[in-house]
Amino acid sequence: MPFGLKPLHPDLGVEITGCDLSQPLSDAEFNEILGAYYRYAVVVIRGQNLSAEAQVAFLRRFGTPKISQRKEFHVPGVPEIGRVGNTRHADGTPSAFLDRFGNLWHNDTASDEHIDGVTMLYCVKTPEVGGDTLFASTTRAYETLPDELKARIDGRQVVHNFNKHNDYLLAKNPGSAKPLSAEDRAKWSDRVHALVQTHPVTGKRLFFITPTLVKTIGDYSEPESERLANELVAHATRPGAVLRHKWQVGDLVFWDNRASLHSASPANYQGGERLMHRGYSYVDVAAHAPR
Ligand SMILES: O=C(O)CCC(=O)C(=O)O
Ligand SMILES: [Fe+2]
Numbered sequence: 001m002p003f004g005l006k007p008l009h010p011d012l013g014v015e016i017t018g019c020d021l022s023q024p025l026s027d028a029e030f031n032e033i034l035g036a037y038y039r040y041a042v043v044v045i046r047g048q049n050l051s052a053e054a055q056v057a058f059l060r061r062f063g064t065p066k067i068s069q070r071k072e073f074h075v076p077g078v079p080e081i082g083r084v085g086n087t088r089h090a091d092g093t094p095s096a097f098l099d100r101f102g103n104l105w106h107n108d109t110a111s112d113e114h115i116d117g118v119t120m121l122y123c124v125k126t127p128e129v130g131g132d133t134l135f136a137s138t139t140r141a142y143e144t145l146p147d148e149l150k151a152r153i154d155g156r157q158v159v160h161n162f163n164k165h166n167d168y169l170l171a172k173n174p175g176s177a178k179p180l181s182a183e184d185r186a187k188w189s190d191r192v193h194a195l196v197q198t199h200p201v202t203g204k205r206l207f208f209i210t211p212t213l214v215k216t217i218g219d220y221s222e223p224e225s226e227r228l229a230n231e232l233v234a235h236a237t238r239p240g241a242v243l244r245h246k247w248q249v250g251d252l253v254f255w256d257n258r259a260s261l262h263s264a265s266p267a268n269y270q271g272g273e274r275l276m277h278r279g280y281s282y283v284d285v286a287a288h289a290p291r
Contacts, residue, residue, distance in 0.1 A: 003032055007040065009243040012137040012260060014040035021045065021252065022054050030061050037118070038201050038291055041259040042135045042243060045252045050122050052078040055252075055279055062118045063284040073097045075277060085125065085275035086267060096275055100176065103266045105136070105233045107257040108280060110210035111162040111191055116200070116283040119262075120254040126247040127272020134263045135243040135255065138206040139199065141236035145207075149235065150196075152228065156218030158195040158209055162188040168212045190215065199258060200285045206259060207232055236261055256283075 004017035014036050025033070037043050050058075052075040059065045065080040073096055075081040083096035109115040121133070142150075163185050169177035195217060197208050211229040216222060245253055255262060267274075 003029070003036075005036060008042075008044065011140040011241055011243070012040055012135060013042040013044065013243040013245075015044040015046065017046075019045050021048050021050055021058055025058075025061070034062075034288060035291060037254070037256055038199075038259075038288070041137055041139070042245075042253065042255040044245065046248060047250050048122065048252050049250065050252060050277075052081040052277055055120065055122055055277060056080045059118070059120060059279045059281040062281045063116075064282045066117070066280045066282060068097075068278075068280075070097050080279055082278045083275060084121070084278045085273070086269060087125065087273055087275045098267055099264060100267050103263055104212055105134075105237055105261045105263045106210040106212065107138075107208070107261055109257045110160040110193075110208070110213045111188060113191060114282050115193060115208065115258055116285045117257045118254050118281050118283055119257060120252065120279045120281070122277040122279075123247045123249055123251040123253075123275075124277055125273045125275040126249060127269035127274050129270045129272060130265050130268055131247060131272070131274045132265045133245045133247070133253065134237075134265070135245065136237045136241050136261045137259065138208065138236060138261060139202070139204040139259050140241070141232070142196065142206045143204075145232075145235060149231065153195050153207060153217070153232070156195045157192050158217050158225075158229075159215040160191045160193070160210060160213040161215050162213060164215055165212045197258070201289045201291055202259070203290055204259070207236075208258060209233065210261075233261065237263075 003019050006015040067079045068082040073083045085096035086098050087095045089095045108119045109117045166177050166180055209229050211233050214225055214229040217225040217228050
């Protein structure tokens with residue numbers, strides 16, 4: 001039986017109904033899901049009862065799962081799935097990774113060389129207040145970009161480096177991040193990508209950027225590059241362009257990091273608990289193109 005599709009916003013996002021991911025999917029069924037993923041960039045499937053193993057099996061349909069470096073937050077025995085949230089072990093130590101500054105627009109791939117990736121969050125616990133995740137389309141953003149801004153970015157390359165993100169957090173609030181040693185900094189190399197790109201599967205034009213990681217854009221100075229990055233993302237996330245996902249336990253949400261930007265909400269849950277099982281998979285777009 002074909003799945004149902006319910007678009008969530010004019011620019012991006014769809015809910016798929018009639019889908020139980022705890023059961024194996026046929027190739028035809030997965031192909032339907034893949035079609036929705038590329039067409040809408042953000043996919044919501046609610047009411048799931050998904051073990052971490054079943055989540056990995058679904059992740060693998062897209063490509064190769066990436067193992068997070070935060071081993072202490074892996075689901076025991078399932079290193080492809082990390083815990084994200086504010087939960088604690090019985091001894092009071094955190095049992096999940098909490099990004100206190102999650103309310104920054106980003107994609108999850110700017111610090112990588114291979115930028116086609118799907119991020120997948122499965123909601124285990126959600127607070128009554130806060131914890132929404134926000135999404136915006138980078139294809140629609142490019143399409144609606146004023147010509148003057150298009151002219152400033154067309155043909156330019158963007159250099160992202162994860163160290164910039166750490167510097168940004170420290171500058172904003174000393175103590176919010178760990179000052180990095182030269183050895184730590186050397187782990188993150190510059191990643192150079194075209195700022196304006198054509199999506200390899202959908203053929204749509206988009207811009208690819210995560211402002212807090214931007215070192216430079218083209219030959220603009222660092223402060224000019226930063227301003228330009230913020231202008232682009234302000235356009236992408238202007239009022240009316242944002243899809244807000246309010247979580248329910250059992251929601252699985254996954255997104256195409258090339259075609260969208262996302263942002264968590266500030267981690268202020270007023271005493272509530274939030275726990276997501278998070279996976280990320282490199283996507284083998286060559287096997288998917290074009291649609
Ligand atoms: O926790 C969220 O709402 C989003 C977190 C996030 O940015 C991610 O998992 O990549
Ligand atoms: Fe993210």
